[in-house]
Structure formats: structure tokens, C-alpha cells
Amino acid sequence: MMKLILTLLLSLSLMALNAQAEQVVEDSNRLETLTQLYQQHPSKWPAIETMDGRKVSDLAPLTNLKAEPSKQQVELGKRLFNDPILSRDKTVSCASCHMEDKVFADGRPQGQGIDNLVGNRNTPAIIGVDHWRSFFWDGRADSALAQALMPIENPIEMDLKVTDALKRLNNDKQYVESFKRVFETSTIEAKHLAQALVAFERTIDKPDTLFQRFIHKAYSAPKQALSMLNERQLSGMHLFRTKAKCMTCHEGPLLSDNLFHVTGFHNYGRPFQDLGRYEHTKDIADVGKFRTPTLLAISKTAPWMHNGFFTEFRPMIDQYNRGGFKPKPRGRFIGDKMFPTTTDLIQPTYMSAQEVDDLVEFLKIL
Structure with a gap:
């Protein structure tokens, strides 16, 4: 019996080692593929994936759009x-x-x-x-x-x-x-x-970050730019542009679409209610909508969201990964025409724990 148990344990150990080896090879191949893709000019990077299939502006350096003030x-x-x-x-x-x-x-x-x-x-x-x-x-x-x-x-x-x-x-x-x-x-x-x-x-709109240095260099010397990022940051950037679909709303040099969305954190009918854009427009369609914030320098601007709800990256990304926060009208709110509906642009992305970690590593350099 003891011999059988030892044989079984050895077999399980070998299986675990083989799985680890396969994962190492898979990670190595993936890194090699990403390196080949992103050592090119940004115009040749993989296509951006958005939740609604819409085309958006790619990552780019943040620059002044008007003449410098005196x-x-x-x-x-x-x-x-x-x-x-x-x-x-x-x-x-x-x-x-x-x-x-x-x-x-x-x-x-x-x-x-x-x-x-x-x-x-x-x-x-x-x-x-x-x-x-x-x-x-x-x-x-x-x-x-x-x-x-x-x-x-x-x-x-x-x-x-x-x-x-x-x-x-x-x-x-x-x-x-x-x-x-x-x-x-x-x-x-x-x-x-x-x-x-x-x-x-207007003189304080260029955060001095690794991402700004990288993206400036990417348009002139892509291979040199890529050497600035480690494996996790590169993977996170790829996820940001593709599977995580972050650029559905966080696009272009500003990493914002300049639009307003219901993200579900309005607390409608509860303590700390905030009706968002409706308070300005008085349009029922704007109840619970807030402007998409920039993600630039996000590691230095916590807490996040319009009400400062999140203080750490992981919980914030996890809720988006699960499909966001989508409160439904109940009780006296059933039939309430003002009750906000969370945007369809937030849907589950099914990222693995490692992928979420990689995305966080990218956010840290923004």
C-alpha cells in the first residue's frame, strides 16, 4: 500500500512539474510573440479591441494642442x-x-x-x-x-x-x-x-512617467522603446488594448473618450446618491452619468472614481473584469424612469488572475 501511495505521489509531482514546464514554455512563447508585435511602429500594433467594436484612437504621447502661453x-x-x-x-x-x-x-x-x-x-x-x-x-x-x-x-x-x-x-x-x-x-x-x-x-499637463517616455519613443524608435518595459508591463499594455477592452472608454493621448457613462456607482435612492451629469443638464438620460476620467498618472491619484470609492487597483479591476456594478430597481424604484442603467460598454472580460496582475502593472506606469 505504501509503495502504491509513493508511486501516486511521484506521479502527481511529475505531472505538476510537467505543467509548470509547459507554462514556462507557453509564457516564453507568448512574450516572444508580444515582443515581435510591439517592437514595430504603433501603426502596426495589434488591432484595438473595444466592447462595441468601435474604432478608437490608439495610445499616443500627451502634448499641448495650442501655442504655449507666455x-x-x-x-x-x-x-x-x-x-x-x-x-x-x-x-x-x-x-x-x-x-x-x-x-x-x-x-x-x-x-x-x-x-x-x-x-x-x-x-x-x-x-x-x-x-x-x-x-x-x-x-x-x-x-x-x-x-x-x-x-x-x-x-x-x-x-x-x-x-x-x-x-x-x-x-x-x-x-x-x-x-x-x-x-x-x-x-x-x-x-x-x-x-x-x-x-x-496648461504647463502641468505632461506627467513625467515611464509610460510617457515609452510612448514618445515608440513612434520614433520602437525597438528602443520596448526595452523600457518589463514582461508584465508589456503583457498589461497588450491586455489594455485587447482582451480587457479598456480602450472602449480610455483611448488616445488623454486615455479618455471625453464622454459620459453610467458606471453603476450613483447610489440612486440611497445615502450618498449622486445623479451625475443630470444635475447639470436635467435630462433623464444623464442620470448617474459621469465623465470618463483620464488614467494618466493613475498610480499617483488614488482614491479613484467620482466618489473616491476605490483605493487599490486590484478590487477596481476585478469589478470591471466581472462585468461591472449593475444595480437594478427594486421595491419602490420599480418603474422609476430615472433609475440609471449601467452602460452596456461594461461587460465581463474573463481575465485570469495573472492577467489582472499584468494589467495592474501597466496601470502603475501610466
Whole structure:
């Protein structure tokens, strides 16, 4: 009997070793295939896979789309960005929520403004100002210039009327001299304030990351670029573009489609409800919709989602891998025309545990 057990154990051990060897060979072959595919110019990379079969823009370097602002405009904008003079009690500045050491986010689940008031949404990082077609999670600003002034008047952010902010600036000799030098105006107006703030914001839209260095090089020297990535990062990038179908919504240089989707985290009819874009448009079709965020510098901008729900990569990716969060109307909500339906663009992707790990490794370099 003992001999039979030993024989069986030996057989199982050999089977396990053979399986491990086969896996090593399979991984080696897969890496070799991916290396051959991605050492080419990006125009020859494998086709992007999206959940709806739609063609999207491929990965590309993030660049300014407009002429660089003048150095004087940038310096003035930076001073204003960091000056609490733009808040009611002069305790909060733009930099209070958009911190340079946190990629101009704040690291909190929800933003915190004047009198320590806490909002209901996560503070987005300032990245790619030129590339956005709308601003805020609900898209209520259609330009960077419009967005720049809104936090000043928001009662839970800086709580100061822009007209009062302008009075303060026009009563400050140094600011009057600076605006006169930069904008050739003797009276500081709202448009000048917005232009200065945006000029500074446009200088902080290129995160210094391994991915940015890689993707810049990929278009000029693909083989050299590929040497920057390790095996797991390369596998993760391939998954990002194909099986995981991340580029259904996170496409192009900005890694955002600039659109609004229901991702299921609206808490409709429950505590912490957020109706999303509907609060701006009042269109029932927009209930629970939020703008697709950029994934650039994502490893430095946790927590994620519009409400700061996720603090780690793995749980966030796992829920998308399973098909997302899709709350259904129950009880008194049955028949409620406003109850949001999670977008069909989120479906199970059936990635293995190793594939999820690889995708996470890619996200870390963005």
C-alpha cells in the first residue's frame, strides 16, 4: 500500500512539474510573440479591441494642442493658483485641492474646501487641459476658461463671488502691476483672471512617467522603446488594448473618450446618491452619468472614481473584469424612469488572475 501511495505521489509531482514546464514554455512563447508585435511602429500594433467594436484612437504621447502661453502669464497664473486671496476667508487656494506633489489632485476621497466642508466628489488631477471638451465630473463647464472661475464661487470650495475676488485683486497694487504688464490692462477683469489661471494649468499637463517616455519613443524608435518595459508591463499594455477592452472608454493621448457613462456607482435612492451629469443638464438620460476620467498618472491619484470609492487597483479591476456594478430597481424604484442603467460598454472580460496582475502593472506606469 505504501509503495502504491509513493508511486501516486511521484506521479502527481511529475505531472505538476510537467505543467509548470509547459507554462514556462507557453509564457516564453507568448512574450516572444508580444515582443515581435510591439517592437514595430504603433501603426502596426495589434488591432484595438473595444466592447462595441468601435474604432478608437490608439495610445499616443500627451502634448499641448495650442501655442504655449507666455512665461509671464504662467508665472502670474501660478501665483494666483497658490494664493488664498481668491477664497472668502483667505484660507483656501486652488492648490489646496490640487497639490503639486499629488499630480495636482489631493489624495482625498472627496474634495475639502472652505470651513473644512467636504463635497461629494473626488478631486480630479489637472492633466491634459487642452484635450478636454468639458470639465468637472458632470461636464458643467465647456471650456478650461469657464472651469477656472467656478471653484471660486462654489460655496463648499472657495465661496467667494468672482466680482468680490476681482475687487480684491484690483485693490492689490502688486496684482494690478502684474496684470497690467501681462495683459496690458489697468483693470483686472474675469477674463484676465481665467486666462492667467489656465495659462499655468496648461504647463502641468505632461506627467513625467515611464509610460510617457515609452510612448514618445515608440513612434520614433520602437525597438528602443520596448526595452523600457518589463514582461508584465508589456503583457498589461497588450491586455489594455485587447482582451480587457479598456480602450472602449480610455483611448488616445488623454486615455479618455471625453464622454459620459453610467458606471453603476450613483447610489440612486440611497445615502450618498449622486445623479451625475443630470444635475447639470436635467435630462433623464444623464442620470448617474459621469465623465470618463483620464488614467494618466493613475498610480499617483488614488482614491479613484467620482466618489473616491476605490483605493487599490486590484478590487477596481476585478469589478470591471466581472462585468461591472449593475444595480437594478427594486421595491419602490420599480418603474422609476430615472433609475440609471449601467452602460452596456461594461461587460465581463474573463481575465485570469495573472492577467489582472499584468494589467495592474501597466496601470502603475501610466
